[in-house]
Amino acid sequence: MVFRALRIALVFAAALAGTARAEDQPAASPAAPTAAPSGQIAIVYLALTVKRSFPESYLDQPPADEGLAGASVALADNNTTGRFTGQEFTLEPVSAPDEAGVIAAFRDRLGKGARAFVTDVPAPLLLKLADLQEARTATLIDATDSDDMLRAEGCRRNVLHVLPSRAMLADALMQYLVVKNWRRVMLLSGQTEADKRYAEAMRRAAKKFQIKIVADKAWTFNPAEQRADTGHFEVNTEVANITQGVDYDLLVVADEEDNFGDELGYRATLARPVAGTQGLVATAWTRVYDETGATQLQNRFLRAAHRWMTERDYGAWMAVRAFGEAAIRTHSSDPAVIGAYLRSPKFELAAFKGERLSFRAWDGQLRQPVLLADPRSLVSISPQPGFLHEFFETDTLGVDQPESTCHLN
Structure with missing residues (x-):
């Protein structure tokens, strides 16, 4: 008891001394207020509405809102942070049943000033969109396609990819x-x-x-x-x-x-x-994955969509979050600034994979760990231990820069 009383007395005396020292100093001039970044960041979710079905089994058919549901959860995540930075994010779902309709909708949104697009379209259509003259200043984040061609001879400077390639x-x-x-x-x-x-x-x-x-x-x-x-x-x-x-x-x-x-x-x-x-x-994602905080995202998605998050949902979530992260980090709503930051070495995306993810400069692919799972359990995560790389171990997965046939530069 004596020691405890003595310790309390010493702490109290130190606090008084600290207060006295602070009062002896001249008052610091108040910091100039920092102008909070303002502006609305509009993201367009562009999809070709093709009914997907698995002919072998009718037990687990693709959800009708697959992809868009993940984008909607990401929008809420962006706006949670955006409230602290004075930024607001909007998501406009746009879809059409055929290529002509998708291209027309894309051109319409470009004409209205949209420059941030999350795409859910097949590879050939994605290339048609990216090659439009008016799309040169837009950023298209491909949320659902794993085609290696898009990261090789079919790569485009205005296209990024979030799902792992084949x-x-x-x-x-x-x-x-x-x-x-x-x-x-x-x-x-x-x-x-x-x-x-x-x-x-x-x-x-x-x-x-x-x-x-x-x-x-x-x-x-x-x-x-x-x-x-x-x-x-x-x-x-x-x-x-x-x-x-x-x-x-x-x-x-x-x-x-x-x-x-x-x-x-x-x-x-x-x-x-x-x-x-x-x-x-x-x-890229499975409902059995619950490590590195993934349960948090699984639960939030389950509450919002009333079903499990699929790989395509996760791809759309990452795409919308990537736009949000770039806008928040740059304190900007300028599409050019956001697009440049996405492609810069400074960009990092926290996506519940145990490490920060970033886009490869040579082909626009998001480097990331890949899950190995069966329907009921997570078996492993690659890169496997012992597979080393000079810069990023995740670059042991897929096509590395020396062997890439993509020539963005």
Whole structure:
């Protein structure tokens, strides 16, 4: 008790001394008020309204508001911070059922002064938008497309990309196979153009990380046959036949439109895991991800949209947040200033991935860790330990600057 009383007395005396010293000093002149940045930052969410459906299973169909729901949550996040900086963000959803309608809507908004666009359109249409003469001073953040072509020969100075490219997804998976010492894979790809591009990304990544593709086959079975009576027997036979006589550690599937990938598990000749577009999936976001504060975003999205956040929702969220972060950091509503900051080395985006994300100067791709997950659990996160890079470890995923065929400069 004596020591406690003495300690209180000493603290009180020090406080009085500090007060006396402060009073002995001349009063400091009040700081000049800093003009709070003001202005409204208008963001246009531009989409081609194509009804997406997964033919293989009707259990998990894409939500009608996929993408836009993520953008709406990001808008609220931007305005939460904007209240402290005197800035207000608006989001205008614009959509059309065909290319002509999207281009017309884009030109209309450009004519009205809009320069910040989040796009949810296929790669060919995105290039048509970016190449318009009046779009040269606009910034288009591609929120939903992973096409490697857009980051290579199809790159554009006024376009940025937030979702991982197919090359990044493939590298993320192959790095994990190296860590697990699963060096022999069988590749099974579908017939769509998207499937073929995904398969090609896997071939490139396998060569890069010295993974041997011991068999490279195409899936030709008609998915309608599995809905016939005893259709599961037909599927079992087809999967067993196509995997027969091949010794591999992992079956890698390229089936972006979900035509057959979910049917491969438990049916192959060998008891081997499935990965790729089904099974163990490399992805930007998944509902099972809850590390590095991700539960906060998962819960906020769930309350707002009444469903789980998808990868496309996350892409739109990142795109809108990127505009918000650039505007807030520059204290500006000038589209030119915001666009330049997005592409500068100073830009960083906190996106619940455990590190700050930034855009690669050579192709406009947002560098980021990639999640590896099955439908019920997070398995790993790439880059894997031990994969090092001179500047950013995340640049071990995808096409690095020396090998890039994008020539923005």
